[in-house]
Amino acid sequence: MEIFAKNNSVVIKNIKDFNPTHTFMCGQCFRWDMEDDGSYTGVAHGRVVNVSNIESDIIIKNTNADDVKNIWINYLDLNRDYNIIKNAFSNDVNLKQAIDFGGGIKILNQDIFECLISFIISTQNGIPRIKKIVSSLSELFGEKVEYGGRTYYSFPSAKSLSGIKEKDLEPLKAGYRAGYIVDAVQKVVNGDVDIYNLKNLSTSNARCELMKIKGVGPKVADCVLLFSAGKSDAFPIDVWVQRIMRSLYCGDDAKIKDIQHFASSHFGEYAGIAQQYLFYYARENN
DNA sequence: TTGCAGGGGTCAA
DNA sequence: TTGACCCCTGCA
Numbered sequence: 001m002e003i004f005a006k007n008n009s010v011v012i013k014n015i016k017d018f019n020p021t022h023t024f025m026c027g028q029c030f031r032w033d034m035e036d037d038g039s040y041t042g043v044a045h046g047r048v049v050n051v052s053n054i055e056s057d058i059i060i061k062n063t064n065a066d067d068v069k070n071i072w073i074n075y076l077d078l079n080r081d082y083n084i085i086k087n088a089f090s091n092d093v094n095l096k097q098a099i100d101f102g103g104g105i106k107i108l109n110q111d112i113f114e115c116l117i118s119f120i121i122s123t124q125n126g127i128p129r130i131k132k133i134v135s136s137l138s139e140l141f142g143e144k145v146e147y148g149g150r151t152y153y154s155f156p157s158a159k160s161l162s163g164i165k166e167k168d169l170e171p172l173k174a175g176y177r178a179g180y181i182v183d184a185v186q187k188v189v190n191g192d193v194d195i196y197n198l199k200n201l202s203t204s205n206a207r208c209e210l211m212k213i214k215g216v217g218p219k220v221a222d223c224v225l226l227f228s229a230g231k232s233d234a235f236p237i238d239v240w241v242q243r244i245m246r247s248l249y250c251g252d253d254a255k256i257k258d259i260q261h262f263a264s265s266h267f268g269e270y271a272g273i274a275q276q277y278l279f280y281y282a283r284e285n286n
Numbered sequence: 287t288t289g290c291a292g293g294g295g296t297c298a299a
Numbered sequence: 300t301t302g303a304c305c306c307c308t309g310c311a
Contacts, residue, residue: 027294123295129307130294175305180296217296238294279294 001078005065012058012068017082019104020051026105026280028227030118030131031138031155041147043138045071045111046154048147062147077106085270092266094248095274098281105276108227112195113188114155115228116210119220120180136172137181162189180215187213198229206231218256226272235263235271244282 002013020040024032032042032051039052039059049072050061060072073079086103089095117137122130134155141156141164164185169178187193193213198206203225210221222236237245237256245259246252249266267274 119294124293124304125295125306126293126308132307173306175307176296176303177305215296219295223294236294240294283294 001073003065003068005068008064009059009061010063010065010068012060012073012078014056015053015058015078016056017086017103018053018056018058018076018078018106019102020053022102022104022280023076023106023108024051026102026276027127027283028108028223028276029110030122030127030134043145043152043154044075044114046143046145047071048145048152050148051076074109077109080106082106085273088268088270089274089277092274095277098277101284102277102280105273105280107232107273107276109230110228111155112198112224112228113158116184116188116195116213116216116220116224117155117181119223119227120184120213120215121174121177122223123177123215123220125177133172133174133177137169140171158185158188161185177215180213183214184216198225198231203231203233207234222272226275232272233264233269235260235267235275237263240279240282241275244278248278 004011004013021034024040024042029042031044032040034040035050037052039050041048041050047063047067049063052059058076060068063072086099089099118130118134121133138153138155141160142153145152145154162185164182166178166182169181172178174181188195193209195210198209201209206225206229207218207221210216210224211218219236219238222234225231225234226236237259242256242259245262246254250259250262263271263275
């Protein structure tokens with residue numbers, strides 16, 4: 001991988017299968033916004049950067065070569081060859097169509113605590129409101145980071161939230177989710193749930209572990225595993241995915257368990273990535 | 287303006 | 300298996 005740094009920005013040459021819009025708008029993250037020029041600015045790992053691409057070159061502004069090597073390459077999942085994954089799906093007509101549309105999706109490797117809290121907030125909620133709540137939480141408890149004349153806030157660490165009460169979260173207007181956030185913070189801080197060890201567990205054990213947290217059911221757990229614990233086989237099933245899977249593969253009367261089973265046997269170890277291709281395609285095309 | 291339905295699920299009975 | 304849930308948004 002060739003990396004060139006100059007003037008507080010870095011160019012990564014010759015990256016295949018990456019499109020910022022596909023990656024940041026496919027619903028896996030809540031802290032990236034499109035700029036007027038089509039680039040995306042976001043906060044992750046306590047830093048603000050701006051990401052764009054020109055053909056197969058990725059341009060990351062407000063960073064340096066060390067951060068790119070230590071943080072952003074992994075965050076953007078640039079070390080994985082998506083061509084292998086796409087080939088594994090090449091005999092599936094529906095997926096082929098979805099990949100033609102959103103083939104530039106990379107599954108981000110997000111901070112696991114941020115991902116956990118964000119998807120707890122996502123339950124029974126729309127994306128604009130999720131983004132608003134995550135942003136207020138960061139503004140209240142995160143660190144200020146300036147970039148391009150604007151102020152951003154990093155997502156607060158579990159430690160910095162330790163001891164919070166539901167009352168402290170009232171400004172977020174997160175509703176009943178406030179209690180879930182408090183429970184998650186407590187269990188992470190006191191070690192009841194070791195979220196930092198989930199990578200080393202099997203997907204199903206990691207799922208059970210996460211579901212010890214209030215407000216974390218199968219769907220939220222699978223999102224956390226897929227987007228921040230490297231579990232590509234985790235297949236989150238929300239109302240959209242239910243609709244897609246019933247109409248394309250499983251039939252109208254399929255239950256969630258049937259869909260789960262089908263996904264795992266039909267899509268295999270990359271089921272979660274297939275889910276993102278299908279989800280993005282269906283959401284953008286109704 | 288007011289009222290109602292529904293939203294990237296989960297919990298508790 | 301079935302409501303209820305906190306709050307916001309979109310739409311009559």
